[in-house]
Structures are given as C-alpha cells and as structure tokens.
Amino acid sequence: MNLLKPSLTIRTGLFAAFPLLGNAALITAIPGPDDQGGMIMPMVSIIDADDVMNPSSGRLSVAFNPQAVPVLRSLEEWSPGSWFAEAAAWRPDLGSPAGVGGTPAANAGNGDVFNNQYGFMFMSMPGMGMANIPVGQSLGLQLVSLSSPDLRSFNYVNSANLWDEVFAGAGSQVLWNGSMWHNYFTLPGDTPAGTYTATFEVFIADQEFSPGTGFVDYSSAALAAARDGNFESAFIHYDFTVIPEPSTVAVFAGLLMLLLALGRKRVESNGHP
Ligand SMILES: [Cu+2]
Structure with missing residues (x-):
C-alpha cells in the first residue's frame, strides 16, 4: 500500500551506501541487513490517542511478526577476506583477528559476532488513528532485560564514523526520533552456541x-528522561541465535574422527592380543 512508501525511501537512503561486499579486502561499511538475510522490523505506533495530531495521552502499540531468528556471525563469515580501515570506529570490536581472512595486524579486531537485521520502526498515520509523536516530546526505548551481559548494542552512523555503545545494561535507554533504526547487536567471538534474548520497552x-x-539520542539528558505516564508503554522481544563457527565444527569433526580411529585401534588391538 501507498502508506508504506516512506519506509522504502528510508531503506534506500540507509543502505544504498553499502558497497558491494564479497571480493574486496578493505570494506568501508559494516555488512548490514541486506547481507544478513533481510530486515526484521517491529512497527511501533501510538493508538487510542486523545488527539492524533498532537496527543497528550494514548497507548503504544507494536506490530511484530518475525519470520526468522537473526544469527550473529563474524565479519569473516558475513564477508570472507574483508577488513576495516584502521581508523574505523567499529574496527576494534568487529574486525577479524590478525591473519583471519588475511587481515593485517593494523586492521585487526576482536572478531565479535554481530547482526543488525532488527530495526525499530515507527509509523504515524493520523487518518487511520495512528497518532503523531507529541510535540516537544519523543519516543523512548529502554532495555528491560537481556539474557547475557555480553550481548551489547551499538548505534552505527557510517558517515560520522560513529560506533557508540547504547543500552549499557538493563534499565539503560535512548530517545528515538522514530526513523527506522537498525542498531547492531554483538557478542564475543567465542560465545557458546545458543539463543540470546533482549526485551525493550x-x-x-x-x-x-x-x-x-543519528536517529537516537543518548546524551546525559536522554539517558535520564522520564516517562510520560499518560501514555501506556509497549514491549518488544528480540531473539538471537549463535551457531557453532565452521572452524569449531571442523575441530569437533576432527576430534570425532580421531576418537573413532583410536576406538578402532583399541578394538583391533583387543581383537589381536
Ligand atoms: Cu529496516
């Protein structure tokens, strides 16, 4: 429908800057949703407002029906043989360790696994009962809980070389201007395989x-901003997956073969004393 057009425009604006990934050594942007299997976006709106143009009361509503669970992977998995510029703010966290995929020492990083398929999205359509953000106020996003303190979140603005940690622990928040915001989630490269979760208000x-x-404000004032109690909050739950790295799988396969070989030897030696 026609009303979805603004989000498509935003999408083009955000992601047209990504270079073609694949065979380049130095890449100038972090692999994004298009490289990870597509965007997954909860849509936030304000309903039951007293005044759709400039509400002073209402209820936040979230439409979210994720079709897939994002997988956090390393740079070497998203874009083999690639590394970031030494000065890129995200390089220390997301760059591959030296030597991995040919990464030079100066361009190396911790090799964190990451994903930014999830994107917070806000829609106002006063004609359909979805109110505007009240004048002089803003949307807020607060991390309510997370399954692992190692699950970190970052605001990424490529053009400004911004890679700022946000939601530093449960209870931490940002103010949000309502533009589609794909924050990055990261976990250490050696994180055990499994499911990880985060819930936001x-x-x-x-x-x-x-x-x-960019699209979020984490100034000290923003971090301390209070709720307007005339609006009822809504909650968003994110699930993530970490799967065993191919190298780990290879190590296990190798171990298994070794054990099998040893077992066979033992059988053989038992059979022929
Ligand atoms: Cu999006």
Missing part, C-alpha cells in the same frame, strides 16, 4: 529529542 518520554548522533 517503548515509551513516550517527557522531553524533546536532541539530534547529533
């Missing part, structure tokens, strides 16, 4: 959004 904050760091 979406609320209306009692203060204005300050631009300067």
Whole structure:
C-alpha cells in the first residue's frame, strides 16, 4: 500500500551506501541487513490517542511478526577476506583477528559476532488513528532485560564514523526520533552456541529529542528522561541465535574422527592380543 512508501525511501537512503561486499579486502561499511538475510522490523505506533495530531495521552502499540531468528556471525563469515580501515570506529570490536581472512595486524579486531537485521520502526498515520509523536516530546526505548551481559548494542552512523555503545545494561535507554533504526547487536567471538534474548520497552518520554548522533539520542539528558505516564508503554522481544563457527565444527569433526580411529585401534588391538 501507498502508506508504506516512506519506509522504502528510508531503506534506500540507509543502505544504498553499502558497497558491494564479497571480493574486496578493505570494506568501508559494516555488512548490514541486506547481507544478513533481510530486515526484521517491529512497527511501533501510538493508538487510542486523545488527539492524533498532537496527543497528550494514548497507548503504544507494536506490530511484530518475525519470520526468522537473526544469527550473529563474524565479519569473516558475513564477508570472507574483508577488513576495516584502521581508523574505523567499529574496527576494534568487529574486525577479524590478525591473519583471519588475511587481515593485517593494523586492521585487526576482536572478531565479535554481530547482526543488525532488527530495526525499530515507527509509523504515524493520523487518518487511520495512528497518532503523531507529541510535540516537544519523543519516543523512548529502554532495555528491560537481556539474557547475557555480553550481548551489547551499538548505534552505527557510517558517515560520522560513529560506533557508540547504547543500552549499557538493563534499565539503560535512548530517545528515538522514530526513523527506522537498525542498531547492531554483538557478542564475543567465542560465545557458546545458543539463543540470546533482549526485551525493550517503548515509551513516550517527557522531553524533546536532541539530534547529533543519528536517529537516537543518548546524551546525559536522554539517558535520564522520564516517562510520560499518560501514555501506556509497549514491549518488544528480540531473539538471537549463535551457531557453532565452521572452524569449531571442523575441530569437533576432527576430534570425532580421531576418537573413532583410536576406538578402532583399541578394538583391533583387543581383537589381536
Ligand atoms: Cu529496516
């Protein structure tokens, strides 16, 4: 439908800058949703508002029906043989360890696994009962809980070389201007395979959004912003998967073969004393 057009425009604006990944050694952007299997986006709106143009009360609503669980993978898995510029803010976290995929020491990083398929999205359509963000106020996102303290989140603005950690622990928050925001989630490269989760509260904050760091504001004022109690919050639950790395699988396969070989030898030696 026609009303979805704005999000498509935003998408082009956000991701047209990504270079073709695959055979380049130095890459100038972090692999994004298009490289990871596509965007997965909870859509937030304000309903039951007293005034759809400039509400002073209402209820936050989330439409979210994820069709897949994002997998966190390393740079070497998303884009084999690639590395980031030494000065790239995300290089220390996401760069492959030296030597992996030919990564030079100066371009190396911790090899964290990452994903940014999830993107917070807000839609207002006053004509259909989906209210605007109240004037002089903003949306807020707070991390309510997470399954592992190692699951970290970052605001990425390529053009400004920004790679800022946000949601530093449960209870931490940002203000959000409502633009589609694909924050990155990371885990250490040696994280055990399994499911990881994070739950967020979406609320209306009692203060204005300050631009300067992209679509989210994590100034000290933003971090301390209070809820407007006249709006009922909504919650968003994210699931993530970490699967065994191919190298780990190879090591296990090797071990298994060794054990089998040893077992056979033992059988043989038992059979022929
Ligand atoms: Cu998106």
